Ligand SMILES: Nc1ncnc2c1ncn2[C@@H]1O[C@H](COP(=O)(O)OP(=O)(O)OP(=O)(O)O)[C@@H](O)[C@H]1O
């Protein structure tokens with residue numbers, strides 16, 4: 001069961017890739033309803049997680065099945081697994097560019113970009129260039145860029161896995177706070193992760209995928225109050241439950 005009203009339904013999504021006459025089945029019948037909630041998608045490397053997000057974002061066409069957005073405004077933000085910032089553009093221009101592409105004037109785009117840079121704590125870095133930023137700051141720019149299009153649905157593909165543990169931990173709680181406080185347009189987050197700990201720390205539900213071709217091995221509800229305590233018995237019991245699904 002999704003939480004809140006359903007905003008996205010996946011119905012029996014399938015996907016294969018064919019290369020050199022070899023066919024690789026990647027997604028094998030995924031069906032799930034997603035509401036106004038934070039959902040983590042957990043699965044082994046290469047199982048098809050990025051492909052699933054790309055299908056939801058409309059960047060990849062499924063072979064079969066249906067993706068149904070129930071809201072008229074189905075704007076989607078995407079924080080990519082290997083994001084690229086344009087090196088010759090400032091932080092502000094990097095965030096403003098997609099808005100420009102969406103039809104805003106440069107001035108409007110820059111105003112909007114400033115707002116989101118400030119939400120992610122980069123207000124004073126708008127004139128910096130990507131090479132002048134730390135990895136954590138770059139990831140904040142990626143987040144600001146995704147938020148600035150004011151999406152209802154935010155897709156994040158392993159957004160913290162390239163960061164050092166301390167930076168990752170503070171960015172995790174900042175992203176959660178932004179979402180919980182409702183200061184952005186985002187109502188639903190779908191986050192791909194490798195980390196059981198991260199999934200249980202952040203999400204309302206954890207979807208565990210099988211190895212390729214990806215099917216849903218199980219869905220675990222995380223009914224813990226936030227902020228969550230990793231050392232609590234309830235947290236650890238949920239970890240056990242998720243690990244059981246992974247090894248099933
Ligand atoms: N455009 C493509 N053409 C051919 N094969 C592809 C394409 N995209 C993905 N694949 C293959 O599909 C499988 C799933 O890839 P995907 O990137 O979705 O996995 P993933 O779960 O995100 O992996 P990781 O955890 O390493 O990020 C892989 O075997 C990959 O090689």
Ligand SMILES: [Mg+2]
Pocket residue numbers: 049050051081157
């Ligand atoms: Mg991936």
